[in-house]
Amino acid sequence: MPNAQVDRLKPLIPLGAGVALLLAGWFGFNAWAQWRDEARRSDVEAARDSVVQAAQSMIGSAQKHFADQLASPGVRDALQNGQMDRAAEQLTAGWKGATGGEVRPASLDGAYDTLGTPGNKGPSYGHVAALEAAMASGKPIAWAIREANASYIGLAAPVEVAKAPGVAFVRLPIGALTDAVNNADIGDDTYVALRQGNATLAEKGNAELSGSAESMSAKVPNSELRVAAAVPDVAGGPLGLGSTGCAVAALLCLLLAALIASLPKLIARRGTANVAEVDDSPTLADVTRPVAPPPVPEKPEAVKNTLALDRGIFRAYDIRGIVGQSLDAGIAELIGQAIGTVMQEQGLRDIVVGRDGRLSGPALIEGLVTGLRRAGRNVLDIGMVPTPVVYFGAYHLRAGSCVSVTGSHNPPDYNGFKIVVGGETLSGDAIMDLYSRIADDRLHSAPTPGNLEERDISEDYVQRIAADIQIDRPLKVVVDAGNGVAGEIGPRVLEAIGAEVVPLHCDIDGTFPNHHPDPSEPHNLVDLIQMVERLDADLGIAFDGDGDRLGVVTRDGQNIFPDRLLMLFAADVLERNPGAVILFDVKCTGRLPGHILRHGGSPLMWKTGHSLIKAKMRETDAELAGEMSGHFFFKERWYGFDDGIYSAARLLEILAAQPRTPTETLNALPNGVSTPEIKVDAPNGNPHAFVDRFREEAKFEGARLSTIDGLRVDYADGWGLVRASNTTPILVMRFDADSHDALARIQNAFREQLLAHQPDLVLPF
Helix, strand or coil, X not given: CCHHHHHHHCCHHHHHHHHHHHHHHHHHHHHHHHHHHHHHHHHHHHHHHHHHHHHHHHHHHHHHHHHHHHHCHHHHHXXXXXXXXXXXXXXXXXXXXXXXXXXXXXXXXXXXXXXCCCCCCCCCHHHHHHHHHHHHHCCCXXXXXXXCCEEEEEEEEEEEECCEEEEEEEEEECHHHHHHHHCCCCCCCCEEEEEECCEEEEEEECHHHHHHHHHHCEECCCCCEEEEEECCCCCCCHXXXXXXXXXXXXXXXXXXXXXXXXXXXXXXHHHHCCCCCCCCCCCHHHHHCCCCCCCCCCCCCCCCCCCCCCHHHECCCCEEEEECCCECHHHHHHHHHHHHHHHHHCCCCEEEEEECCCCCHHXXXXXXXXXXXXXXXXXXXXXXXXXXXXXXXXXXXXXXXEEEECCCCCCCCEEEEEEEECCEECCCHHHHHHHHHHHCCCCCCCCCCCCEEECCXXXXXXXXXXXXXXXXXXXXXXXXXXXXXXXXXXHHXXXXXXXXXXXXXXXXXXXXCCCCCCCCCHHHHHHHHHHHHHHCCCEEEXXXXXXCCEEEEECCCCECCHHHHHHHHHHHHHHHCCCCEEEEECCCCCHHHHHHHHCCCEEEEECCCHHHHHHHHHHHCCCEEECCCCCEEECCCCCCCECHHHHHHHHHHHHHCCCCCHHHHHHCCCCCEECCCEEEECHHHCHHHHXXXXXXXXXXXXXXXXXXXXXXXXXXXXXXXXXECCCCCEEEEEEEECCHHHHHHHHHHHHHHHXXXXXXXXXXX
């Protein structure tokens, strides 16, 4: 372009660049405003959910205490004898903060007499409404009540008074709930409030926002309370763009401004550029130069090892340690070479590897692969996937061997290895053999390193399950992966079989920012229970950190323990496989064997541990197995390994085929009174030594003792268990009975025996 034309453009260039800069500023400001609003909304939602959780915890604790008081001998005897005044006195006995205990007949005689009268000394409208609600619903309720300018929480529950229906009532201070609101971490320009009906019990923030707070409200489970929240309205971005869209538009406008400003130089350079093409054709010398032969693959460079080998990371079921203390890439390389040595002795060449979402995973996989290849093994790396997908890969890719690099449900700084060689999950002596090979330097080094190939089999896994399972009717399911590695593929599988899936904490994050990914701990299910109730979903599904365990909650907030889920799975499998062996571990309920027998199966109790269960399944040819920890092993229609994702699909298949709702089906399973796993620090950090001594010396009269794994004591109406954890230095206990009285009796018997052997043992029961 001639210089004269360039000169004519110069006056327009500052104008164009200025307009582009103004647009960049406009879009940038809108991006910032929307980001601020999103952050403010997120903070208020977090504060709201914190208040909901605090209220739920307080009410749940109060209702449990109320139930314990109603079941106490003093209250129970008084109710049986029709002594309502005595029962009312006993209701608050020893209960700090509880007042106003009362018991009335179902007719609520006298409760209505003084309603609405001046100077009313009797029950208020709210008080009577709570009594009526408990009678109408047939279950305990919590109700916020205001009387004489004071508020309190009323607990009411239906009872039997001399075999006639009645209702019991106590008052509790409301301060814990109002404090939760007053302590909420929100800004002055936002709003949060605790409400019941049209009444606001406590509020914080800008009260001018109270009118719009219901749009962000969340119900407090098992009560009529809700927590409302609000943020100031912010107009949407230009052209309907969100914060990200506005930020991108601002960046593009800045680039446009820079481009316009540089136009004169670009035009001038183009006018003087040499446009002659360069001839890159090969010369005669290039064509006739001899071609070098392909290089022989070099052995992978060794990963630097900075840690000494720790025997303690070689556990009963797998290898597991703390990254940077007992485990690093160098240790992983030695482990890989030891596994490769075992494979070499068995004539096995190919092995599948994968990892979970922990931050240390890539480095450990690198070390593991280096060691396997040094031993001459061909490695198929399937990337970041749940442990059951690694197991599936061993079958699907016809390798027969695999290693999952995973810390399972342990804290973020843990990691480890779950190992299968030739179809056998390594455990016990086989795990210790790997340690011995490394310690004694008995590791095979192949003359030529093995190959490394990367594969993606996630869609194969999804389609394999979807080809076998399609649910009969849509079910709405909330899936909480706890930021574990199942967060991506778990929802995909359930959607592929026909479910409507709402993901919760499904972003894979090795720091586990929301809660610990262990569904066997009830407090890790709080978010899931709240979301299921808020969305009125059919079911809540929880996975652990590596996706091989399953947790389930119902619409009414019940945690369905895995031993009860195993009842449902067993009945389904036995319909097609009468007489099949159903395997379960020592922590499962005593009602399970009878349920299996009634459905035509053969129950068999065995040791806890996924590798031990899989070995016993092969020995007994069992069709199904399960553990109280949430591991389920389907041989029927699957491969016999523990898979929380596949188990969730089988569960939805069963529930969708039932005429009742999933909650009704699950709540109808045989049930009693039971505890979750109780974990107690072992004396001297040695749980096995304590359990061995306890097993030999403990005396339980009138009970049947089982020493398969620890000591399980079975009575006619319940049982108790104490065993040594094989993964952490703790004692694991569980109790299960037909009634609260039986449970208390069995726990007392264990407490006496345990303290007799170790007086300083700290027991939470």
